Amino acid sequence: EAGVAQSPRYKIIEKRQSVAFWCNPISGHATLYWYQQILGQGPKLLIQFQNNGVVDDSQLPKDRFSAERLKGVDSTLKIQPAKLEDSAVYLCASSFSWREVDTQYFGPGTRLTVL
Amino acid sequence: QKEVEQDPGPLSVPEGAIVSLNCTYSNSAFQYFMWYRQYSRKGPELLMYTYSSGNKEDGRFTAQVDKSSKYISLFIRDSQPSDSATYLCAMSGVQGAQKLVFGQGTRLTINP
Numbered sequence: 001e002a003g004v005a006q007s008p009r010y011k012i013i014e015k016r017q018s019v020a021f022w023c024n025p026i027s028g029h030a031t032l033y034w035y036q037q038i039l040g041q042g043p044k045l046l047i048q049f050q051n052n053g054v055v056d057d058s059q060l061p062k063d064r065f066s067a068e069r070l071k072g073v074d075s076t077l078k079i080q081p082a083k084l085e086d087s088a089v090y091l092c093a094s095s096f097s098w099r100e101v102d103t104q105y106f107g108p109g110t111r112l113t114v115l
Numbered sequence: 116q117k118e119v120e121q122d123p124g125p126l127s128v129p130e131g132a133i134v135s136l137n138c139t140y141s142n143s144a145f146q147y148f149m150w151y152r153q154y155s156r157k158g159p160e161l162l163m164y165t166y167s168s169g170n171k172e173d174g175r176f177t178a179q180v181d182k183s184s185k186y187i188s189l190f191i192r193d194s195q196p197s198d199s200a201t202y203l204c205a206m207s208g209v210q211g212a213q214k215l216v217f218g219q220g221t222r223l224t225i226n227p
Binding site for chain 2: 004040041046048091093101105106108
């Protein structure tokens with residue numbers, strides 16, 4: 001079974017620029033998550049999708065971050081404009097459903113550096 | 116105060132030692148408790164999953180949950196160099212929608 005795919009793996013941009021990350025979840029997984037992991041910290045949930053609908057985006061900085069999951073499969077996360085404090089690893093995860101017992105499988109992440 | 120507190124370490128032990136990793140939490144609504152392992156430059160992977168209080172064993176790994184003390188532990192027996200990684204505790208159950216709240220992670224090194 002193929003895992004969660006993310007691209008790019010690394011990205012370096014200057015502040016105020018825009019950036020987009022892509023995620024392809026495990027086939028058949030209805031629930032998709034985007035996390036932000038700042039160096040030395042645990043992942044923090046940014047947004048959760050159930051199919052193509054948003055379940056939770058309470059911690060997404062909506063003035064600069066946006067995410068979509070068209071057709072309930074792939075997802076993109078965008079930052080516009082980026083700030084220095086956005087430097088982090090952005091992890092995508094997927095699970096079969098939203099139920100607690102369903103394991104979240106994580107991708108390798110995209111490491112973003114904002115200069 | 117953070118919802119989940121975890122000592123970041125680093126923790127360094129000799130091969131074969133018993134390792135104890137711990138987290139405390141403040142939200143009594145948490146019902147599901149997990150331990151994830153994260154190797155450098157990789158995403159977290161689920162190690163252990165426990166519902167409510169009690170113990171769970173899987174090979175060399177044992178997870179314990181004490182809801183009365185709001186305290187969870189992961190024990191690693193006969194530790195191996197391949198166990199060297201960051202260990203993250205995670206919890207959910209507040210909204211019933213699998214919203215995981217992670218601890219900071221403990222960086223563990225097993226020395227041969």
